[in-house]
Structures are given as C-alpha cells and as structure tokens.
Amino acid sequence: MELLKVKNLKKIFPKHKVAAVDGVDISISKGEIYGLVGESGCGKSTIARAILRLIEVQEGSVLYKEQDLLKMPYRKMRAFRKSLQMIFQDPHTSLDPRVKIGEIIEEVFIIHDNLSQQERRNKTLETLEMVGLGEAYLGRLPSELSGGERQRVGIARALATDPEFIICDEPVSSLDISVQAQILNLLMDLQKRKNLTYLFISHDLGVVGSICDRVSVMRKGRFVETAPCEEIFASPKHEYTKTLLNASRLHFR
Amino acid sequence: MLKIEGLRVKYGADEVVRGVDLAVKKGECVGLVGESGCGKTTVGLSAARLIDARKGKIVSGKILFEGRDILEFDAEGLRKLRGRRISYVFQEPFSSLNPVFTVHEQLKEALREKGKAQEAISEILKSVGLEKISGKKNIYPHELSGGMQQRVMIAMAIASRPDLVILDEPTTALDVSVQNQILELIAELKEKMNLSILFISHDLRIVFSMADRINVMYAGRIVESGPKKDIVSQPRHPYTKGLIGSIPSLKNRKKRFEAIEGKTPLFSDLPKGCKFYPRCKFRIEKCEDEEPAIENISGDHFARCVRAKELV
Ligand SMILES: Nc1ncnc2c1ncn2[C@@H]1O[C@H](COP(=O)(O)OP(=O)(O)OP(=O)(O)O)[C@@H](O)[C@H]1O
Ligand SMILES: Nc1ncnc2c1ncn2[C@@H]1O[C@H](COP(=O)(O)OP(=O)(O)OP(=O)(O)O)[C@@H](O)[C@H]1O
Ligand code: SF4
Ligand SMILES: [Mg+2]
Ligand SMILES: [Mg+2]
Numbered sequence: 001m002e003l004l005k006v007k008n009l010k011k012i013f014p015k016h017k018v019a020a021v022d023g024v025d026i027s028i029s030k031g032e033i034y035g036l037v038g039e040s041g042c043g044k045s046t047i048a049r050a051i052l053r054l055i056e057v058q059e060g061s062v063l064y065k066e067q068d069l070l071k072m073p074y075r076k077m078r079a080f081r082k083s084l085q086m087i088f089q090d091p092h093t094s095l096d097p098r099v100k101i102g103e104i105i106e107e108v109f110i111i112h113d114n115l116s117q118q119e120r121r122n123k124t125l126e127t128l129e130m131v132g133l134g135e136a137y138l139g140r141l142p143s144e145l146s147g148g149e150r151q152r153v154g155i156a157r158a159l160a161t162d163p164e165f166i167i168c169d170e171p172v173s174s175l176d177i178s179v180q181a182q183i184l185n186l187l188m189d190l191q192k193r194k195n196l197t198y199l200f201i202s203h204d205l206g207v208v209g210s211i212c213d214r215v216s217v218m219r220k221g222r223f224v225e226t227a228p229c230e231e232i233f234a235s236p237k238h239e240y241t242k243t244l245l246n247a248s249r250l251h252f253r
Numbered sequence: 254m255l256k257i258e259g260l261r262v263k264y265g266a267d268e269v270v271r272g273v274d275l276a277v278k279k280g281e282c283v284g285l286v287g288e289s290g291c292g293k294t295t296v297g298l299s300a301a302r303l304i305d306a307r308k309g310k311i312v313s314g315k316i317l318f319e320g321r322d323i324l325e326f327d328a329e330g331l332r333k334l335r336g337r338r339i340s341y342v343f344q345e346p347f348s349s350l351n352p353v354f355t356v357h358e359q360l361k362e363a364l365r366e367k368g369k370a371q372e373a374i375s376e377i378l379k380s381v382g383l384e385k386i387s388g389k390k391n392i393y394p395h396e397l398s399g400g401m402q403q404r405v406m407i408a409m410a411i412a413s414r415p416d417l418v419i420l421d422e423p424t425t426a427l428d429v430s431v432q433n434q435i436l437e438l439i440a441e442l443k444e445k446m447n448l449s450i451l452f453i454s455h456d457l458r459i460v461f462s463m464a465d466r467i468n469v470m471y472a473g474r475i476v477e478s479g480p481k482k483d484i485v486s487q488p489r490h491p492y493t494k495g496l497i498g499s500i501p502s503l504k505n506r507k508k509r510f511e512a513i514e515g516k517t518p519l520f521s522d523l524p525k526g527c528k529f530y531p532r533c534k535f536r537i538e539k540c541e542d543e544e545p546a547i548e549n550i551s552g553d554h555f556a557r558c559v560r561a562k563e564l565v
Contacts, residue, residue, distance in 0.1 A: 013396065015389070015391065015392070015396070037428070038428065039428045039430060039431060040382075040398060040399075040400025040401060040404075040426065040427050040428050040431045041385075041397075041398045041400060041401050044398075045398060045399065046398075089399045089426065090345060090347050090399055091345075092345040092347065092348045093347055093348065132516060132517060134519070136519050136521055136522075143308070144264065144308065145290075146289060146290040146293075146294060147289075147294065147344040147345060147422065148288075148289025148290060148455065149289060149290050150345075152289075170399070170425075170426060173425045173426055174289070174344065174422055174425045174455065175289050175455060176286075176287070176288040176289050176455035176456070176496075177455070177456070177457065177496060177499045177500060177512075178288055178495070178496065178499055178512045178513040179288055179289045179512075179517070180510070181499060181509075181510035181511060181512035182510075182512050184510050185509050185510055185512070188509070203400075203426070203427060203428035203429065203432075205429065210508070210510070243430065244428070244429065244430060247429040247430040247433055
C-alpha cells in the first residue's frame with residue numbers, strides 16, 4: 001500500500017534564483033525504508049520540512065494516506081502529526097532549551113495519550129532507555145547533554161508518539177559506531193515489529209546501504225536516480241551516483 | 254604547542270573528565286575518539302577555556318599553550334589567545350554562529366588581515382566548497398543547510414590563521430565528497446601553515462585518515478594512545494578493539510549492526526575498578542578492584558588495561 005506520495009514538489013527560497021527543491025516525486029509504501037542521499041545543500045532537509053509543512057512550498061502535493069497534507073487545515077493536520085514524526089538534523093535547535101529532558105518526552109504523552117501520571121513517568125523512562133539514556137537524564141536541560149545524547153533525545157521524542165511514519169534527517173550523524181549500531185538496530189526492530197515506514201536521510205552511504213529498501217540520489221534539487229538499494233550499489237547508472245560511491249569507498253575497509 | 258596535564262572537569266557532582274593527559278605538537282594532528290558522552294567535547298572546550306562557568310568547573314590540571322598555563326590567563330590574555338592563536342569549531346554549528354549577522358560579516362570579523370577582505374572571503378568560501386554563496390553578502394546562517402553551516406564554521410576557524418585549531422566533530426553533517434574535500438583542506442593547511450590540530454570525532458574512520466596520533470577516551474579518561482599505525486594495526490585495549498571491530502561495511506545488508514555490548518556507564522555510578530569491566534570480553538577478576546594505570550606498551554604506545562601486554 002502506498003503510504004506517502006509526493007508529487008512535483010517545488011520550493012524556491014527568497015534571495016535564491018534556483019529552486020532548492022525542483023520538482024521532486026516520491027512514492028513510499030507502508031513498511032518501506034526509503035533512503036535519500038545527496039551532497040550537502042542539495043535540498044534533502046527542505047523536502048523533509050516541506051512534507052511536514054514546516055515550510056511553505058510553491059508547488060506540489062504531499063499525499064499521506066491519500067490526503068493532501070499541504071491543503072489540509074492546520075487543525076486536521078495536527079491529528080496526523082501523531083503518526084507522522086520527524087527526527088531533526090540539528091537537535092540543538094529543535095529542542096526547547098528551557099525544558100528538561102524528562103518533560104520534553106512526557107509532554108508527548110500528555111498531548112497524545114490519556115495516561116495517569118505514574119504511567120506517563122514509566123513510559124518516559126522506557127522511551128529514554130530505548131535510546132540508551134536513563135533516569136539520570138530526566139532532570140537535565142538540553143544544554144547539559146553531550147551532542148550525541150541530544151541527538152538521541154530527538155529520536156526518543158519522535159518514537160514516543162508511537163508513529164507510523166518517521167522522517168529521519170541524519171539521525172545518527174553524531175553518534176559513535178557503537179551507539180549508532182544500537183540506534184539503527186532499534187529503528188530496524190521497530191520497523192519489523194510495527195511495520196513502520198521511514199524516509200531516511202543520511203550522508204553515510206554505509207548506513208543507507210545496509211538498512212534501506214530503495215534509495216533516491218539527489219543533486220541540486222532534483223532526483224537523478226531512484227532504485228532498489230542493491231541495484232544502486234551494484235550498478236549505479238548516473239555519473240553522480242558513481243562519484244558518490246567512489247568517494248565513499250575510501251571509508252570502507 | 255598544547256599540553257594538557259591531569260585535567261579534571263566536573264559538572265555539578267559528576268566528574269566527567271577524570272585526569273586526562275594529552276599533547277599536540279607543532280604541526281601535528283592529534284585525534285580524540287570515544288563514544289557519545291565520554292567527555293571529548295569537555296576536553297576540547299577546556300583546552301580553549303570555553304567551559305561555561307555556570308555549568309562546569311575545571312577542578313584541577315594544567316593547560317599549557319606554548320608552555321604557559323592558560324588556566325592562569327586573565328580575560329585580556331584569553332581574548333588574544335582565542336582571537337588569533339587558537340580557534341574552535343563547535344560540534345553544533347548553528348548554535349555557535351551568530352544568527353543576527355550575515356555570514357559575510359562574521360567571516361570578515363574572523364579574518365586576520367582585513368585588507369582585501371572580499372577577495373579573502375571568496376577564497377576561503379571556495380576552499381570549503383561554498384563558492385555558490387561567495388557572491389551573496391546578505392545570507393544569514395539560518396538560510397544555509399546543516400552541512401553548509403558546518404563549513405562556514407570551518408571557514409571562520411581558518412580565517413584567523415591560528416596556530417592551533419580544535420575541531421569538534423567537524424564533518425558530521427557532510428556527505429563523503431564534501432567531507433573528503435574538507436579533510437584534504439585541513440591536511441593541506443596543516444602542511445602549509447604548520448597548523449596544530451586537535452581533532453575530536455566519534456568516527457574512527459575519519460580519525461584514521463587524519464591523525465598522526467590517536468587518543469581513545471572512555472568514561473572520562475584516556476584508555477589508549479599512540480601513533481596511528483600502532484592503534485590501527487595493534488590496538489591493545491579491549492574497547493579500542495571493539496571500536497575497530499564495529500566499523501560498518503556494505504557486506505552485511507539488513508543484518509543487525511555489531512555493537513559493543515552493554516551500556517555506557519553513568520558518571521554518577523562508575524564501576525570501582527576498570528571502567529570498561531562490565532562490558533569487557535577479556536575481563537578477569539582483578540580488573541574489578543582497581544582502575545588500571547596507563548602503561549607503556551612499546552615506543553609511544555600506551556594502554557590502560559591490565560591485560561594490554563598479552564592481548565595482541
Ligand atoms: N530558511 C532558508 N532560507 C533560505 N535558503 C534556505 C533555507 N533553508 C535552506 N536553504 C537553502 O536551500 C538549499 C537546500 O538546503 P537543505 O537544508 O535542504 O540541504 P540539505 O540537502 O539538507 O543539506 P545538508 O546535507 O548540508 O544538510 C541550500 O542551498 C540552502 O542554502
Ligand atoms: N552542563 C552539564 N551538566 C551535567 N552534565 C553534563 C553537562 N554537560 C555535559 N554533561 C555530561 O558530561 C558528559 C560528557 O559530555 P561531552 O559533551 O564532553 O561528551 P562527548 O564525548 O563530546 O559526547 P558526544 O560524542 O555525544 O558529543 C556527558 O555524559 C554529559 O551528559
Ligand atoms: S583491565 Fe580488565 S576489564 Fe579493563 S579493559 Fe582490561 S581486561 Fe578488560
Ligand atoms: Mg540537511
Ligand atoms: Mg561532543
């Protein structure tokens with residue numbers, strides 16, 4: 001079943017002559033892990049933000065379960081936001097600096113679920129523990145965490161709503177290999193157990209190659225190639241994909 | 254150039270840097286790796302005296318910059334030091350760029366020689382792969398992508414032509430091709446300007462490609478240090494071995510990733526003996542009682558493990 005369908009998405013920022021996203025089409029099935037790779041500044045985060053209507057676009061539609069998110073009244077959109085989550089690229093700017101970690105997560109349960117205080121506490125702790133952070137973090141502010149710990153709070157917050165679809169924008173970029181492995185295993189387990197769907201943005205081809213079903217390679221606002229993951233890695237068609245793969249070979253042992 | 258001796262740093266009651274020694278020679282790139290939350294950024298910030306005094310405190314130790322302890326510098330001395338001699342690239346670029354000034358204004362401010370500023374700015378932006386904004390004077394940091402912000406930070410750091418640069422996860426948001434370009438640029442500056450570099454990263458692959466020497470940190474202390482080739486070919490500490498073993502590869506599609514088992518210890522509740530004990534595959538009884546001292550393995554290679562000499 002097709003869960004998300006993006007059609008002809010176009011975004012031009014003021015001051016820019018060229019479009020940051022220039023007519024992009026995406027189709028993601030339920031349960032799929034869809035990778036998005038491409039050079040820095042090519043428009044990946046812009047697509048993510050446009051899907052969730054965090055920015056206004058000039059053209060295009062975003063069908064989620066066949067309803068156009070871009071045309072929906074905000075009230076209705078809010079109902080969808082529970083099942084549609086995003087892990088932001090820059091956790092520092094997406095977490096409210098005045099709110100403690102425990103409250104950031106608990107808030108999610110207050111908004112979305114009808115739970116007793118004790119149940120909320122337990123779920124908060126459970127969620128933080130899934131990303132390797134425990135009780136000791138509940139009372140801290142975002143600024144009192146390391147970079148990688150903040151990134152994991154962002155992941156925990158997205159997972160807390162028990163979503164169906166998650167846009168992951170560079171979700172593990174500041175995590176060391178070992179914690180990264182725990183998080184990727186967690187994302188893969190959840191995907192299998194609950195049949196979650198991900199749009200997975202990453203610059204790490206190793207990570208994309210090992211978890212995604214299909215990948216789109218993006219350059220200067222456009223998709224240059226979309227194919228099943230094995231195919232892209234085994235026989236890249238587009239010159240730019242080849243360049244990207246060659247550059248990353250240096251990093252694999 | 255930089256010598257850190259016996260550094261201890263506390264946030265509240267937690268001591269998160271628990272006696273770190275580390276040195277960066279002139280023209281050398283020294284890597285600092287370790288898992289999320291082990292104290293890398295805290296060491297880096299301390300080395301430039303950038304720890305927020307409301308949150309953290311350097312409890313003891315020395316930070317020698319060209320032989321002088323900067324912990325004893327006054328505000329004026331520090332200002333001079335940070336403006337010209339040491340520059341810092343922060344882990345989260347957006348939070349450290351000033352949102353109310355344009356990228357051009359901030360770069361201009363950072364330039365050491367103010368003559369021909371426009372040319373110099375264009376040159377620097379080009380070297381970090383941002384030629385497309387070099388003609389645009391009215392761009393603010395929030396109008397850039399994550400990776401572009403990171404490159405602006407790097408451009409600012411080198412604009413002042415420092416002697417020492419501390420790079421905290423400088424390429425986390427960058428795709429491989431831009432990342433390679435930046436790493437080459439840094440290597441080139443190191444050669445040309447005899448720049449000294451403290452390179453902080455969680456990514457062993459990148460540290461391997463950049464550093465002359467590598468320090469591996471675990472739970473607030475260095476557990477292994479040595480020339481790159483020794484660490485790559487003969488890691489002695491079980492934690493370092495685990496790190497190297499879990500480098501991902503394309504061969505294992507859709508398989509579970511290999512992680513070092515167990516959880517990162519909490520600073521408020523560290524094991525008494527070796528801090529890696531609960532997760533260590535090689536542990537023996539005596540590891541539990543006392544934290545091992547750092548010991549010389551050979552030449553310039555050190556490890557903090559009672560079994561380092563037998564674990565080849
Ligand atoms: N708020 C904004 N105002 C103006 N321009 C913007 C804004 N946000 C992004 N841009 C521009 O849009 C382009 C695409 O940015 P985007 O953040 O989507 O890139 P990205 O692919 O996510 O890159 P990265 O890998 O570096 O995060 C860039 O040229 C950027 O400068
Ligand atoms: N202001 C603070 N108050 C309390 N604890 C703090 C504070 N800042 C950092 N910490 C803790 O200190 C430890 C070291 O943090 P640091 O930022 O140095 O880690 P790091 O090695 O750079 O990690 P990362 O790779 O995730 O960036 C972490 O466990 C963190 O939770
Ligand atoms: S001292 Fe013992 S527990 Fe610690 S790393 Fe060495 S073998 Fe493992
Ligand atoms: Mg981005
Ligand atoms: Mg850090």
